[in-house]
Amino acid sequence: MKRNLLLYSLVLGALPLGAGGIFYNSNQSAEYFRTFDRNSAIDNADIVYYNMAGTVKLGQGWTFNLSNQSIFQKATVETKGNPVVGDRTYTSNNPVLLVPNLYAAYRTGDWAFFSGIETIGATAVRDWKNGLPTLDLYGKQMAGYGGLKSNLIGMDAAAASLASGHTLAQAQAAGVAAGLSADYFTAQSTLKGSSYYMAWRHGAAYRLNDYVSLALAGRLVTARQDIVGRVDAACTYNQNGHDLRSQSLAIVDTTAKANGYSGEIGIDLFPSERVVMNLTYEDSTKLNFTTRVRDGKDGNGLFVDGQQGHLDLPKVLRFGLGVQVTPDLRASVGANRYFEGSVDFSMLNNPANHNDYTKDYKDTTEESAALEYRLSAPWLLSFGVNFNQIGQKKASTIDTSIPGAHANYVSIGAGFQYTANDQWKFNLGVGHTRFTSTYENADVQGDQALQAAFQTQGVAINPRKAYDKQYLIVAFGVNYRFAK
Template structure:
């Protein structure tokens, strides 16, 4: 049985981006959840979305705290024919997803800090596992089909197992920076994001069964029975060779061309010996009519050939018994429990142009984050997480642009565009193919992009509601997709409210629903042929928070 690559399964399952590219979380404020477009923001969440625009805030201290509750479901439907069930579901629930911002603005300068989960932030649970990890077990009945030919009682008709995967991840972003206004129109930003990152993996494959019996127990029992059959075949071979040897003196005496009847009539052998020889030939399938015309040489050759065949059978059965016993050692309970830690750094630059009070044009570039994670392993029954080993988990660079319009008292509009430079990151090989011994690279055809429009309607001096829509388009190829990790293009709709409780205190709340497009990929498995696998996903995000200013 092929070694299960749980390490990659877990690391891929941790790609929990919710609103953003393949790896990045772009949902970093309650305002974003209610509008989906904040790249031209001039409020406190501009710390993340438009940091160069922070110079437009009033002089003083500004603080904000937001939290989201995120519910995500991932559904996998496969047509692989030997699985007990082709449907698998993964659940991710994040009750608290916090963002904290602080800004100090004085004259032409603004100094800011932002803290939030820039990647991950939750736990992915696949209570029933995923197809790739179950497929090797589902193939066992077919791989052992020959046992039914040895003995019908050894036929394998079913398998079962308990499999659970849980992977949690938090890539914190601690962003520090300064914004400077050259004049009333132009401002710039320079900053650095520290990214202390932790992944935790906890997985187990237990209670593997064949024909409703513990797999190891069943395989060891079958091994014993097959080994017994091997012994019987070996004993039969000895009997065949022994009978063949009894014909040698007859042949040496010059009776090699004589039939058994001739030998008995000539007194060379007696009736009992003749009956025993004929009975043995009948047992190995020689019809009586043929026996009647066989001479001594042919009889000896037939017994010798039967002995050779039984010897070969004995060898084959003995090898099968050893294989069964060896397989039994591989189907015991397996557990993995480890975590990975590392630190990454992301330089960030930004530019803001406000030709007047009505219009804002913003640009931000986040450089690629080089991130290396080191294993801290507690349990590793499969030898997949060597303690102290390192792995790369780079985050792609991001270019964001935004246009904001505030020319009407009752309306604010923002248009945002994001590009995630996924083509600059190596996502490795597709693990579904790797389990089959094939090397297929997870290619990126084009960079991930997002286009969003947000509208805020100021229905009262201190109250507003907002709506937003976003189109997210991935650039992955079919070679990228698998049950370990997949990306779906999507549409997102959002809505929410803003309430200025006082001149210094503001409450924001929103909800966003992401509707992903199903993606069907065709795989090919040796001995099975082509089959389809469909990947689906749903995400609902709810957020609320407050901001407070000290002028």
Template sequence: MKRRISAVLTILASVALATSAGATLIENNTNLSAEWTRMPARVAATDSVDTILYNPAGTIRLGEGTWIMAGNQIFPKEYSHTKDGVTHKTTTLTTVVPDFFVLKNGTRWSGFTGFGVIGGGGSLEYDNGIIASSAKALGKSTGELLTGTALPEEVMSVWMGVYAGGAYAVSDTFSLSLTGRMVYGVNTYEIDGGDLLDYEKSGTGFAPIIGLNYTPTPSLNIGFRHEFRTKVEWEVDTIDGAAAPALTPALGEKGATSRKDFPAMTALGVSWKATQDLTLATDVSYAWHDDINWEGGEEGLDNGVELAFAGEYAIKPTFKVSAGYSYANAGVDTEDYSTALSKNAYHGLSTGFMVEPMRDLRVNVGLTKLFYEKDTDSHGITYEKDLWIIGTSVQYKFQ
């Protein structure tokens, strides 16, 4: 039992760096909408309600009116780690990653509210267990590895963001925005079906988001936003199971608090209308891990980055097709990977379409495939990931 307790501690220490089941970076999602899944460069977008998420200062350029948007993403996936010819994998399907927003525009102002999944989303279940591997995460310097220790585990993680804000057009070409976002996070761990450990914690925090949009010419648009770091205090909601008494000093008793922030992010994008029918766009998104407080878990992290390029072609005004490429590096060294969820760099390919079946009604369908780089750490554990993102959304403008 003592060895199993040590394995549980090692597993939980390792997943501290990677508890977001679907995040494109360590914690921050960039796949915030169905529009992203078909055209991943969205930071300079001004054509959809999802600009609330990517380019809030650009919401004004949609014109006067009131819109609603509802969307969802599905994650078919296979994550695995292999050592000595034995593979531990999860294929848990995530089917509900929702978002919903309302936007109201006047002549020179906009106001908006809504919610979406800003980090993680979904769960991972390893039926044949995971290898307890991260001695470094426990602060050990010996490189000790609990070889052969594999415990069935289920991990669930999600960060929800609730938004309220608005934008103002300073001039015909320049607008500013201010958004308040409340963050709510939940992490759960079940080991041996909860018999050995059933653990859940949740946390909340609040931080502002600022943005600007500049349109120097009718064919060129520049978008910028900065999401400030969100200070999040977590509280243990549940700690049960046979191992709970022994683990309580390390994990905290029910009601105990700890700190794990949601990182700041800066994003810059450019959109160019190359012809009447063709739009090209590019983005860079940068997640700041320098100033987060994870009670030591952030040590050794680099900042994360995602680059994206995309194009959209209007076959006709009511039907547009799009495609794009993205690359992301979360900023985690291979030696710090969690066997429950590694953070391999990836190359992504996206495609999809937008159709307006009737006036003021718009439907987006997108598909993104993330091609993760295969990594092997110094213990001989090989990490592989395979992920699809399927996005759909419906947007309606009220007359």
């Protein structure tokens, strides 16, 4: 069995928190989680992100918006039909309690100036305390499975079978079974990855007249990915004069960093006092990551210190339409397009697994709708839904690799806004995001190579992995306005 089932690349297995593209979060405020649709909003300062041209509709003077998201996340990888690592479910179930966002806008006459700090991109933490299938397979191979040790174990089993009076065919079968068995090879793995994308957005909006406003902004993105992992492996075989006992260890401790810049332009149309239409375009952000290996912990050569690779943020086109149906009821719809099919994801190339970013990705789209109802003067109730169609091919999935999407999502959110007075608003939103359905994939490096290796010995197997992810998000926010 070939030992080239190694990890060609190991990138944080994280995904957007809530909704958005493969490497892009849409969730940037507590208001978002109670609606999942903010592209046409004109009420609070979180529109610095969602509808910057609409900041001309905020009150005169300063408006600040601060929110935090607490994300309770669960991801699973289930192995099926795998005789080497066994059929089991690997789970990552770690909360992320602090994901803040801060916005400020200052309106004076027809002008609005704004700034925002956002946890954009694939910001997440994923902790696989019991490892992952590919890491466990790698560990068994480090210990000698599929190599000379497996051959010796097979020969010992064949010899023992002959010595007990079995036929040559029976002895050969016993040798094949023993050589393919992983009983004498153990592996325990762990993997923790964290990914942080912070964006600083600065810009201005101008109201041309009662019907049109324009906005321009610039953005600095700083990104960091940390990976800490460990694979402990051993061979326990000591029979028939062959002492194959050994221990192997691979440790990974790396950091990859990148900075990038981009610009945005937005336009709002106000056909009437009750209708808002928004269109915002964000340019792509070039992010060329440089990997640094700490203390030589490169996973036995899996990482190279100083290696570079692009994992850019794509261009985004956002549309929103909001209608104040009655004085107490507002309805809105929105749509986002993430142009991931034309962005540089070369950091994810993995020739050993046939991963080619120019072929693995198409554009991602999402649609949203929300209703907001004013129950009384201070209380505003809301409900929203979001549908996300991921452009990445499911066949490109590797359990240890990022893109952390691979499947379509559905999100629902609900919550309220409490207006204490002309200055203070408090928002609480609860959102739930999950795959629309669990899906399976047999990756090339692990499952298909394993199947081919068994096939050469006349043994048919069908190993594969099933993936599922879901999130529960609770967000709280405060919007404060200094009246001018």
